[in-house]
Amino acid sequence: MGKSEAAKVFGRLGVPVFDADAAVHRMLAKGGEAVEVVARSFPEVINDGAIDRRRLGDRVFGKGNELKKLEYILHPLVGKARNKFLRLAGASRARVVVMDVPLLFETGGMAGYHAVVVVSAPHFVQRSRALRRPGMTKERFASILQKQVPDHLKCRQADFIVFSGLGKRSALINICKILRMVRAGLVLRGKLRLKGQRSA
Numbered sequence: 001m002g003k004s005e006a007a008k009v010f011g012r013l014g015v016p017v018f019d020a021d022a023a024v025h026r027m028l029a030k031g032g033e034a035v036e037v038v039a040r041s042f043p044e045v046i047n048d049g050a051i052d053r054r055r056l057g058d059r060v061f062g063k064g065n066e067l068k069k070l071e072y073i074l075h076p077l078v079g080k081a082r083n084k085f086l087r088l089a090g091a092s093r094a095r096v097v098v099m100d101v102p103l104l105f106e107t108g109g110m111a112g113y114h115a116v117v118v119v120s121a122p123h124f125v126q127r128s129r130a131l132r133r134p135g136m137t138k139e140r141f142a143s144i145l146q147k148q149v150p151d152h153l154k155c156r157q158a159d160f161i162v163f164s165g166l167g168k169r170s171a172l173i174n175i176c177k178i179l180r181m182v183r184a185g186l187v188l189r190g191k192l193r194l195k196g197q198r199s200a
Contacts, residue, residue, distance in 0.1 A: 001164040007100035018085040054135040105149040118158035
């Protein structure tokens with residue numbers, strides 16, 4: 001069970017989930033709001049009115065300036081989608097939401113959340129999962145890992161850890177416990193609360 005699958009479990013438990021990767025996929029699909037602007041900067045990645053994500057990945061892989069250009073295009077659009085999701089969740093009076101976002105630790109975004117959950121897996125499991133993705137190579141996987149905060153450091157900074165290498169049943173039990181604690185208000189960013197303790 002990876003990060004996205006864990007987010008889906010929260011969704012099945014009735015929690016609204018914002019999937020940043022899925023939002024980007026919609027933006028790059030035919031008719032998506034990012035297609036035209038991405039195509040202007042990377043015209044060779046357009047295919048039948050949509051952005052060919054594999055071709056786009058090849059285009060920016062290992063090229064810092066090109067990657068920054070793509071991020072400059074996509075990040076504001078993802079932020080807009082995120083804000084719309086939060087408005088709708090607030091309007092529906094959702095008590096808890098889950099934000100499934102990549103590079104949270106790398107961008108220093110932890111402070112914007114009440115609790116941070118890390119889905120941790122042994123390196124060989126991460127590698128096996130990654131190499132099953134279309135267009136992923138050993139070289140690209142190694143490059144991605146170099147740019148990420150190591151798993152053990154993420155776990156040290158997290159409020160909760162789901163050890164996905166222990167099997168789906170264990171992960172499901174862990175997620176249910178996390179959700180109960182968050183709904184009960186027993187969590188502050190960086191520490192657990194005792195019942196009756198007031199927020200800082």
